[in-house]
Amino acid sequence: MNIKKTIVLFLIFCAPILGFAQEKSIDSLKNELGKHTENDTLRAALLIKLAENMTYSSPNEAFRYIEEAITISSKEKWIEGKAMSYRQKGNLFYVLADNLKALDMYQKALVLSQMTSNKQLESGLLGNLGNIHADLKEYDQALNNYRAYLATAQTLGSRADEIKALSNIAIIYNDTGKFDEGVSFLEKALALAKLEGNDLFIAAITNNLALAYKNSGQQEKALRFYKEAVDLAQGIDNKYIEASALNSIGKINVLLKKFSVAEKNANKALSLSKEIGAIEWESDSWQVLSQVYEHYGKNAEALKAYKEHVQLKDSVLSEEKKSELTRKEMQFQMERQEAMALEEIKRQQFVKNGYLVGAIFLALISIIAYVLYKRRRDAMEERKVAEFNAKVAETELKALRSQMNPHFIFNSLNAISDFISRNDMEQADDYLVKFAKLTRSILENSEKKWITLEEDLELMELYMQIETLRLVNKLTYRIAVSESIDPDNTLIPPLMLQPFIENSIWHGIAPKNSNGKIDIIIQKKGNMLLCVVEDNGIGRPKTSPNGIKKNPLGLKITANRIEIINKIKNTDGSIKLLDKKEGVRVEVLIPLEIKF
Amino acid sequence: MLKAILIDDEQHCINRLEGLLRKNAPDIEIVARCKTIEGAKSEISLQSPDILFLDVQLGRDTGFDLLSQINYTDIEVIFTTSYDKYALKAIKFSALDFLLKPIDRSDLSHAIQKLKRYRNLRDTSKKIEVLLSNIKENNTSSERIAIPTLEGYTMVDTRDIIRFQSDANYSHIHLKSNNKITASKTIKYFEEILAHRNFFRVHKSHLVNLSYVETYVKGKGGYITLNDGTKIEVAVRRKEELIKKLISKT
Incomplete structure (x- = not known):
């Protein structure tokens, strides 16, 4: 009981110095706030100050201001302001005896304060946390907080904080029955308080020291210190300490059987307690008085005093119970949090394992999918290659067929027969030998994919010579290779132009009534080779009066060959058929291939 | 006058060549026409010809078989063939002359001119050696080529x-x-x-x-x-x- 009192005593002297001094400025602060509407750090500081001043007078109203301060500080990223706001919010909860919420706020504030360079703030928060833990009888925690508080106070050179830390440590020791340590810390605190010349501290510490002696059974020494505490308290007009000390003196005197002294002190304490509304102290006074009356045999008065004592004590105890309840609640909360944390760890482990299994599964699926995909793609690729090769082979065959056009073969044989029947043996023989040579060359060259331009043009010439022999009207031809081209070093797919020359002769010039002319022009066009076959024949429209092209096969085969070349060489070869005023012009564009 | 023997298993080929030679090479006397190796062998030993017009494919045998069975020193050979890729390759390796059937008049004149010009070099037997060694069955150890030089041929x-x-x-x-x-x-x-x-x-x-x-x-x-x-x-x-x-x- 008594120890609790000392704690209460300290709690009150932890913060009130500001409170009372600036109580009056609440209105002026509100005024100032009304003028400063901008949501900046200045307003946040004002809000904190206002809430601070309202701690004891109207804590419930103060929450509104401190919440705003938190919002502004967060928005402005003013960490120190946020820390101070949280601390003040903690103070408000503390005053309203909500230790759990206060603890939460102080811890938040502590974390934030450690991010700033405000050591004073951090130090104060450690003190606040210590107080809460002490209240909740978590002595080890409280001691740790106070020790840290002491250390920071010492580094900062803040004597007031050092005194508070020392005193609070002493209280813990007293609470846990280590009176010698308690006394030693209190003496240190007292020495510092005297050095500082802080009378309030001196009075309070003296009172606590007296209590420590009393608890350790040194009644005489305790009495002496209590008397000193009374004097000191009177000197600073602190009725709270005075009443506490007077009660204690009364109690000791009861034990020492000095009942009149005890009565005198108790009465004095009672009136002081009533004056300041300290119910606990009042209860103590009534206890001493009831014992005194009992001794005097004033039973009725003793009973009345005892009733007063019990009544008041009950109300104090309910406060205690509330504190106890808070402690239990907090323990429960903490246990629940621990359990939840454990559960969370388990859950996370499970999730982690789940992810791992999932990832492995996914990887396996991916690999299988890729293998399947690759197989399918390879098969498709193979099929495409096979299809392409088949097309190449087919086109080659068709190209050969078109060059060895049965029409051409039988026409030639017919021509030979005609020469023989006209008894023109020499012409027949000449024609036949040329025909054989051409056939041989076509057979040999159609095996090759590329031959030199020179070889190809020789073939074309041979072909045109044969056709010249066969035609009734005269056919002249001209082969013009541009100077920038070396026919011996330029490659061309064999007999590429043959179908067009054939077309020109058979459908352009043969049906014509006058002499025909074929121009073969080979030119360079960028990195392409332009091959032109031009005739002065009757032209296309007249060649196909019924709308059916006479020789689409040759054209289609050549187009296919160019398409294959385009695919292999990644080029843009083409065939263009142009109708001239007289005759047709065919432009074949193929990639310029150089042998060396 | 140069004595020539025409060797071909097809009569129309012999006829055509004979006609062409008569018209274009009056200084070549055709002393024999043979359709088989056996006939050719006896005619060659009998006539000692200067020139053989030798068909590559002679029924089941080849002109090469004939050459391997006769004394070919002092004999010039001109092969005739219509279409035989592998034989032609071997002939080209040996630098021997050949004519493709149907024989072109100008090609024939050209071959005869060449023959007359190089006849006194007497290197045909060397070429035939090269040819015969190259076509020998399973011959992988050597492959010779007759290289025409300004002076003649080097094997x-x-x-x-x-x-x-x-x-x-x-x-x-x-x-x-x-x-x-x-x-x-x-x-x-x-x-x-x-x-x-x-x-x-x-x-x-x-x-x-x-x-x-x-x-x-x-x-x-x-x-x-x-x-x-x-x-x-x-x-x-x-x-x-x-x-x-x-x-x-x-």
């Missing part, structure tokens, strides 16, 4: 040739023995004959025996070094195919 084993270097209408042939032959043929002629014999035209001016390639050094086209220490430039357009060949070789 060389293709495996002894390191490389050909083009010099306009001539080709310089570098041999393993460090000797050099100058041939009166273009590099293209040799390229065509030797294309399937592990020779590769790496450059417009160079035809090399791939067996002698020591290293290939990468570059735009790169270059190769040969056993004899020469460095040969590789044409950009030949690079890819060369690498393919070198890889397939190893």
Whole structure:
């Protein structure tokens, strides 16, 4: 009981110095706030100050201001302001005896304060946390907080904080029955308080020291210190300490059987307690008085005093119970949090394992999918290659067929027969030998994919010579290779132009009534080779009066060959058929291939 | 007058050639016409002809079989064939002359002129030797080629040739023995004959025996070094195919 009192005593002297001094400025602060509407750090500081001043007078109203301060500080990223706001919010909860919420706020504030360079703030928060833990009888925690508080106070050179830390440590020791340590810390605190010349501290510490002696059974020494505490308290007009000390003196005197002294002190304490509304102290006074009356045999008065004592004590105890309840609640909360944390760890482990299994599964699926995909793609690729090769082979065959056009073969044989029947043996023989040579060359060259331009043009010439022999009207031809081209070093797919020359002769010039002319022009066009076959024949429209092209096969085969070349060489070869005023012009564009 | 024997298993071929010779080469006397090897053999020993017009395919036998069974010194040979790729290749290797059927008048005159001009060189027997050794069954140990030079023909084993270097209408042939032959043929002629014999035209001016390639050094086209220490430039357009060949070789 008594120890609790000392704690209460300290709690009150932890913060009130500001409170009372600036109580009056609440209105002026509100005024100032009304003028400063901008949501900046200045307003946040004002809000904190206002809430601070309202701690004891109207804590419930103060929450509104401190919440705003938190919002502004967060928005402005003013960490120190946020820390101070949280601390003040903690103070408000503390005053309203909500230790759990206060603890939460102080811890938040502590974390934030450690991010700033405000050591004073951090130090104060450690003190606040210590107080809460002490209240909740978590002595080890409280001691740790106070020790840290002491250390920071010492580094900062803040004597007031050092005194508070020392005193609070002493209280813990007293609470846990280590009176010698308690006394030693209190003496240190007292020495510092005297050095500082802080009378309030001196009075309070003296009172606590007296209590420590009393608890350790040194009644005489305790009495002496209590008397000193009374004097000191009177000197600073602190009725709270005075009443506490007077009660204690009364109690000791009861034990020492000095009942009149005890009565005198108790009465004095009672009136002081009533004056300041300290119910606990009042209860103590009534206890001493009831014992005194009992001794005097004033039973009725003793009973009345005892009733007063019990009544008041009950109300104090309910406060205690509330504190106890808070402690239990907090323990429960903490246990629940621990359990939840454990559960969370388990859950996370499970999730982690789940992810791992999932990832492995996914990887396996991916690999299988890729293998399947690759197989399918390879098969498709193979099929495409096979299809392409088949097309190449087919086109080659068709190209050969078109060059060895049965029409051409039988026409030639017919021509030979005609020469023989006209008894023109020499012409027949000449024609036949040329025909054989051409056939041989076509057979040999159609095996090759590329031959030199020179070889190809020789073939074309041979072909045109044969056709010249066969035609009734005269056919002249001209082969013009541009100077920038070396026919011996330029490659061309064999007999590429043959179908067009054939077309020109058979459908352009043969049906014509006058002499025909074929121009073969080979030119360079960028990195392409332009091959032109031009005739002065009757032209296309007249060649196909019924709308059916006479020789689409040759054209289609050549187009296919160019398409294959385009695919292999990644080029843009083409065939263009142009109708001239007289005759047709065919432009074949193929990639310029150089042998060396 | 030159004595000639026409050997062909088909009568119309003999007739045609005879007609052409009568018209275009009056100084050639046809002393015999044979359709089989046996007939030809006896006619040859009987007549000692100067020229044989010899068909490659003679029923089941070949003209080559006939040559291997007779004394061919002092006999000139002109092969006649219609279409026989492999035989032609062998004939080309030996540098013997040949005519394709149906025979072209001008081709025939040309062949006869050539024959008359080189007859006194008396190197035909050497060419026939080359031919017969090359066509010998399972002959993988040697492959000889008759190289036309300004002086006549030089017979060389293709495996002894390191490389050909083009010099306009001539080709310089570098041999393993460090000797050099100058041939009166273009590099293209040799390229065509030797294309399937592990020779590769790496450059417009160079035809090399791939067996002698020591290293290939990468570059735009790169270059190769040969056993004899020469460095040969590789044409950009030949690079890819060369690498393919070198890889397939190893």
